[in-house]
Amino acid sequence: MLGLLWRAVFLLLLLVAPVAARAEGRLVDFEIASRRFDGNQAGVTAIRKAIAYLPDGYEAGRRRYPVVYFLPNLFDDQRAIFDRDGAKAVLDRAIAEGTVPPLILVSADFSTPAGSSFYATSPVTGDWTGFLAQDLVAAVDGRFRTLPRPDSRGLLGDRMGGYGAIRTAMLAPGVFGAVYALHPVGTGVGLQTMxxxxxxxxxxxxxxxxxxxxxxxxxxxxxxxxxxxxxxxxxxxxxxxxxxxxxxxxxxxxxxxARLQNAFLLDRLLPAHASELKALRGLMFDWGRFDGNADHVVANRAFAGLLEELGVANEAEEYRGWWGERHWTQGGRVETRALPFFGRALAYEEK
Incomplete structure (x- = not known):
């Protein structure tokens, strides 16, 4: 009888232990007041919202962490990947399973009343490049235990955010060390005129x-x-x-x-800024082969070739996917491609 009792207790512990041992990070909402939007004519508010994912164990120690800055797609706000896509569960699982070492992920709101800032600097919508590369980074380094140096900062962007990640690395050198762009747009002209x-x-x-x-x-x-x-x-x-x-x-x-193309398209900016991308510790981007807008496929293929022509080391991948798929899913491209990339490309130790 006693043996049966102990066996039952042991089985109960096996069932309970995995739940009790499950590591979970924490989400922290915060705001940044920026002067980058003073005088803008589009109605952009100077108080920008952001959210940070802090890995399990953050509160218990003094360890400093690298930071990946996530740039959302068109019409998405800073919380979309958490509230809609389950990004927290993806990060928890990837860190717990050793897919990537513990890191901080920050997502901010880059939207304008029209929809997107395009991560650009304009007298009409404000200085978004400066906000991202200076104000947001300074606010995060001041608030959280980060490794405050370029080789421990990454940019991860989804579609228009992927465009913004590559663009920012070009125009704000020496701030970020690695870039992963998920299905970026605006890399070059496609089959249809804009x-x-x-x-x-x-x-x-x-x-x-x-x-x-x-x-x-x-x-x-x-x-x-x-x-x-x-x-x-x-x-x-x-x-x-x-x-x-x-x-x-x-x-x-x-x-x-022509003015629009030269200011917007990444292939027009690349010749003058290839050296900035060469200085990165890693550059990777991908695109879905079955995107309903074939312009994105054609442009990304050509952009990968242009990077090679200019001697910019990169990893570019065309996969069996489409435009509207979500990447923050179990087994999705963030978990299987982007996070392992940042595990390789970022520095995780204090100097």
């Missing part, structure tokens, strides 16, 4: 953002124009449009279109 996407007739007639309704393309491209074709003092949106009309009546302004 001017064929927005509804310029609706944009020209609109008096406010409300007039664009649920026209997603027009909203996205308005944000792009505010970032790269700003015209302060030209209401209501303070931009120049690179075309007018629509369909067969589309009339393109070649000067403004």
């Amino acid at each position: 001017n064929s996407r927005p509804n310029f007739e609706r944009l020209a007639a609109a008096k406010s953002l409300d007039d664009l309704g649920d026209d997603g393309f027009s909203r996205v491209f308005l944000g792009m124009y505010q970032a790269f074709l700003p015209h302060p003092g030209k209401p209501p949106f303070h931009v120049d449009f690179p075309a007018s009309g629509r369909g067969a009546s589309l009339a393109t302004d070649p000067v403004l279109t």
Whole structure:
């Protein structure tokens, strides 16, 4: 009888122990007040929201950690990967299983009223490059136990955030040490002209953002124009449009279109900033082969080739995937590709 009792207790402990031993990190919401948005004409608030994932054991010791800064996709805020996609569980599991050493992950809100800042600096929407590379990094280093040096900072971005990660590494050198871009957009021209996407007739007639309704393309491209074709003092949106009309009546302004391409597309920026990317400890990006917008596939293939032409070491991968899939899932690309990459590319020890 006593033997049966001990056997039952032992089995109960086996069932309870894994739950009790499960390591979990903690999420901390915080805000950053930035002067980078003083005088902006798009209605961007100077108080930016952010959230930090702190690994299990953070509170118990004095250890310092590397930081990966996550840059969200269009229309996502700082909490989307946690509230919608389950990023905390992915990070908990990856650290517990040794996929990546313990690290801090920070996600901030980079949205504007039109949808996205495009991670650019503009007199209309503010200095987003400075906010990310200086204000946010300084706030995180001041608030948390980080390893405050470039080789312990990574940039991870999803789609438009992937674009922002590569762009920031080019334009703010010496701040981040490694970049992983998930399915980046804006790496180069595709099969369709950019001017064929927005509804310029609706944009020209609109008096406010409300007039664009649920026209997603027009909203996205308005944000792009505010970032790269700003015209302060030209209401209501303070931009120049690179075309007018629509369909067969589309009339393109070649000067403004070239200005937009040269300011926005990463392949146009790369020749002048290849040395900044060469200085990284690691650069990796990927894209889904079955993206419904073939422009992204064509542009990313060409961008990978251009990096090689300019001698920029990189890992580029085309996988069996599509545009809308979520990457913060069990066995998803963050867990299987991005986190192991940062495990290799970042420095985890104090000097």
